[in-house]
Amino acid sequence: METVAENKCFGGIQGVYSHDSRETGTPMRFSVYMPPRGLDGPPPVLYWLSGLTCTEENFTVKAGAQRWAAEHGIAVVAPDTSPRGEGVPDEDSYDFGSGAGFYVDATAEPWAANYRMYSYIVEELPALVEAKFGLDGARRGIFGHSMGGHGALTIALRNPDRYKSVSAFAPIVAPTRVPWGEKALGGYLGHDRAAWEAHDACLLVARKGWPGGDILVDQGDADQFLTEQLKPELFQEACGTAGVDLQLRMQHGYDHSYFFIASFLGEHFEWHAERLGGA
Amino acid sequence: METVAENKCFGGIQGVYSHDSRETGTPMRFSVYMPPRGLDGPPPVLYWLSGLTCTEENFTVKAGAQRWAAEHGIAVVAPDTSPRGEGVPDEDSYDFGSGAGFYVDATAEPWAANYRMYSYIVEELPALVEAKFGLDGARRGIFGHSMGGHGALTIALRNPDRYKSVSAFAPIVAPTRVPWGEKALGGYLGHDRAAWEAHDACLLVARKGWPGGDILVDQGDADQFLTEQLKPELFQEACGTAGVDLQLRMQHGYDHSYFFIASFLGEHFEWHAERLGGA
Numbered sequence: 001m002e003t004v005a006e007n008k009c010f011g012g013i014q015g016v017y018s019h020d021s022r023e024t025g026t027p028m029r030f031s032v033y034m035p036p037r038g039l040d041g042p043p044p045v046l047y048w049l050s051g052l053t054c055t056e057e058n059f060t061v062k063a064g065a066q067r068w069a070a071e072h073g074i075a076v077v078a079p080d081t082s083p084r085g086e087g088v089p090d091e092d093s094y095d096f097g098s099g100a101g102f103y104v105d106a107t108a109e110p111w112a113a114n115y116r117m118y119s120y121i122v123e124e125l126p127a128l129v130e131a132k133f134g135l136d137g138a139r140r141g142i143f144g145h146s147m148g149g150h151g152a153l154t155i156a157l158r159n160p161d162r163y164k165s166v167s168a169f170a171p172i173v174a175p176t177r178v179p180w181g182e183k184a185l186g187g188y189l190g191h192d193r194a195a196w197e198a199h200d201a202c203l204l205v206a207r208k209g210w211p212g213g214d215i216l217v218d219q220g221d222a223d224q225f226l227t228e229q230l231k232p233e234l235f236q237e238a239c240g241t242a243g244v245d246l247q248l249r250m251q252h253g254y255d256h257s258y259f260f261i262a263s264f265l266g267e268h269f270e271w272h273a274e275r276l277g278g279a
Numbered sequence: 280m281e282t283v284a285e286n287k288c289f290g291g292i293q294g295v296y297s298h299d300s301r302e303t304g305t306p307m308r309f310s311v312y313m314p315p316r317g318l319d320g321p322p323p324v325l326y327w328l329s330g331l332t333c334t335e336e337n338f339t340v341k342a343g344a345q346r347w348a349a350e351h352g353i354a355v356v357a358p359d360t361s362p363r364g365e366g367v368p369d370e371d372s373y374d375f376g377s378g379a380g381f382y383v384d385a386t387a388e389p390w391a392a393n394y395r396m397y398s399y400i401v402e403e404l405p406a407l408v409e410a411k412f413g414l415d416g417a418r419r420g421i422f423g424h425s426m427g428g429h430g431a432l433t434i435a436l437r438n439p440d441r442y443k444s445v446s447a448f449a450p451i452v453a454p455t456r457v458p459w460g461e462k463a464l465g466g467y468l469g470h471d472r473a474a475w476e477a478h479d480a481c482l483l484v485a486r487k488g489w490p491g492g493d494i495l496v497d498q499g500d501a502d503q504f505l506t507e508q509l510k511p512e513l514f515q516e517a518c519g520t521a522g523v524d525l526q527l528r529m530q531h532g533y534d535h536s537y538f539f540i541a542s543f544l545g546e547h548f549e550w551h552a553e554r555l556g557g558a
Contacts, residue, residue: 008501009538064343066541222287259288262345 001132004029010070011036016056023116023124024083030125031060032133033069033076040073042136044276045129046269048078049121049144049151052180053099056080059145062258068269074276075135079125081147083114095180096187102175103151104199106188115188118199122155122162139276141165143268145261146225147172147180153201153215153235160211165275167216167268169261170223173235176200180229202238214245216271218264220254280411283308289349290315295335302395302403303362309404310339311412312348312355319352321415323555324408325548327357328400328423328430331459332378335359338424341537347548353555354414358404360426362393374459375466381454382430383478385467394467397478401434401441418555420444422547424540425504426451426459432480432494432514439490444554446495446547448540449502452480452514459508481517493524495550497543499533 004016012035021028035043046069048059059065059078069076082101084090089110090097101117130137142163144152149171156166175181176196185196197203219232226232232248239246254260283295291314300307314322325348327338338344338357348355361380363369368389369376380396409416421442423431428450435445454460455475464475476482498511505511511527518525533539 007534007536007538008499008532008542010542014538061537062340064346064541066538067343067346067545220287253287255286257286258340259286259293259345262343263287263289266346 001128009033009066012066012070014060014066016060019128021083021120021124023120024114026083026085026088026114028080028083028120029056030077030079030129031056032129033066034133035070035073035075038073042134043073043075044139044141045075045077045135045137046272046276047121047126047140047142047152048076049103049142049148050078050081051144051146051148052081053094054081054148055099058258062262063265064262065265065269068266072269072273074269074273075133077125077129079121082117088114096183100147100184102147102184102188102199103155104185104188107195108188108190111188117151118155121151122159139164141272141276143167143169143272144171145169146256149217150175150181150201154199154204156212157201157204157208157210158198160208164212165272166210166212167271169218169264169268170220170225170230170256171201171217171232171235172229173201174231176203177234178229178231202234205235205242205244206238209242210244213275214247215239216247216249216268218249218251218268220251220256220260222253223256223260225256280407288312288345291345291349293339293345295339298407300362300399300403302399303393305362305364305367305393307359307362307399308335309356309358309408310335311408312345313412314349314352314354317352321413322352322354323418323420324354324356324414324416325551325555326400326405326419326421326431327355328382328421328427329357329360330423330425330427331360332373333360333427334378337537341541342544343541344544344548347545351548351552353548353552354412356404356408358400361396367393375462379426379463381426381463381467381478382434383464383467386474387467387469390467396430397434400430401438418443420551420555422446422448422551423450424448425535428452428496429454429460429480433478433483435491436480436483436487436489437477439487443491444551445489445491446550448497448543448547449499449504449509449535450480450496450511450514451508453510455479455482456513457508457510481513484514484521484523485517488521489523492554493526494518495526495528495547497528497530497547499530499535499539501532502535502539504535
């Protein structure tokens with residue numbers, strides 16, 4: 001693991017690191033915010049999954065997360081959204097390939113060798129980062145935005161033993177039924193739609209529920225992707241049927257940007273802190 | 280004035296606008312954060328001046344200012360750091376020309392026609408923006424970072440009737456005596472050093488004091504520019520001699536980045552709010 005940058009921020013350290021990933025076969029960057037340390041042992045950790053076109057940088061510099069992470073004594077890990085670079089297949093679009101890994105393990109060619117973001121996020125990255133930084137893997141939460149909200153929800157729902165809390169901002173909740181999802185799942189997993197079902201938050205919650213208790217979702221009602229790509233009402237319906245306590249908050253006048261995320265991020269930290277326990 | 284973007288943020292509106300500037304002879308961009316409105320009339324306004332290489336965007340997306348501005352009911356205006364674009368003279372360096380206007384009115388050629396950032400910040404921009412957004416120009420403060428800290432200090436010290444409060448992060452305080460300043464003032468104002476003196480915070484505070492009362496400066500002690508370019512001890516000395524109450528806070532382990540600014544920005548807002556009165 002290589003240190004790209006470290007900056008003191010709100011009394012802790014905001015770092016960016018790079019390592020050679022076994023899963024993706026590429027160097028992968030991620031950021032870690034380590035809160036100021038008290039005497040209370042290893043801090044809990046929140047994983048942030050970003051949306052289309054993002055790298056590890058967007059959340060790290062735009063969200064204002066450090067202030068809240070420091071206050072609650074929670075470490076925050078933000079990975080890149082796909083493998084990238086020389087030798088990695090890509091295509092010229094913002095919603096597939098580089099910056100658009102969709103948090104699945106691809107099975108279709110030419111994507112299968114590198115696009116293994118599901119295993120990277122669930123297995124490889126936590127094993128590396130929690131050991132290196134001394135984090136409490138028993139108090140692990142996950143959240144994200146848009147494509148990353150899809151990642152957070154599907155990863156938590158599939159691994160309730162590994163994540164104690166999950167929340168999302170403007171998530172893609174029904175990728176088997178919206179254009180972004182159909183393109184991504186079709187591309188990475190092939191045309192057999194049965195294989196897509198394991199990556200659809202609505203289908204997962206209907207099938208498996210959520211033993212973690214409740215789920216928080218914030219959604220701006222001025223979001224330009226609301227009606228075509230996001231459709232939070234489908235997740236609300238699925239959670240209702242499954243008896244899962246979803247707090248879906250429609251936020252008036254907010255769009256899809258980091259200005260929206262920043263506005264409610266403090267409340268997500270508070271929500272996760274209550275479920276993970278602070279430092 | 281043209282609207283480039285408007286996003287709801289912390290209950291207010293973060294906007295980016297463009298207008299044709301009389302002073303610079305170019306289109307100029309600036310951002311305005313309008314806090315959620317109460318019933319208390321026009322809000323006070325803080326002007327943020329950015330450092331080398333920045334546009335209006337850096338502070339707007341990286342500093343987390345909206346949270347504090349909303350809380351205190353203060354509007355925030357962040358202009359670009361120079362004229363730029365077709366027909367504007369420039370040179371291939373990060374510390375002179377585009378992104379490096381140094382908040383002076385250039386008198387040397389070929390800079391004199393466009394590089395009029397002093398008059399732009401002091402006269403043209405406030406007249407435009409305070410009328411358009413309904414801001415209380417009698418409660419106006421100014422702050423900034425690095426080159427923008429230099430701008431904030433020199434502009435406030437020269438115009439104590441126009442600014443009720445001033446603070447800075449890692450400011451250039453003695454541009455007549457450090458490489459960044461010597462290059463910029465020599466380039467924009469010519470080689471007669473007497474003309475530089477009106478843009479040196481140390482010389483200004485020694486000559487004119489600060490009727491506003493006190494001045495707040497935060498400086499990281501791990502700042503890579505501390506000893507060669509910034510030299511806050513010179514300003515401390517000058518304020519001491521002039522009997523001006525400077526609160527110079529050396530912040531341990533912090534560098535020159537926006538991670539440093541974000542960490543202490545809330546305290547600067549609080550400090551300005553006390554002197555300007557909130558909404």
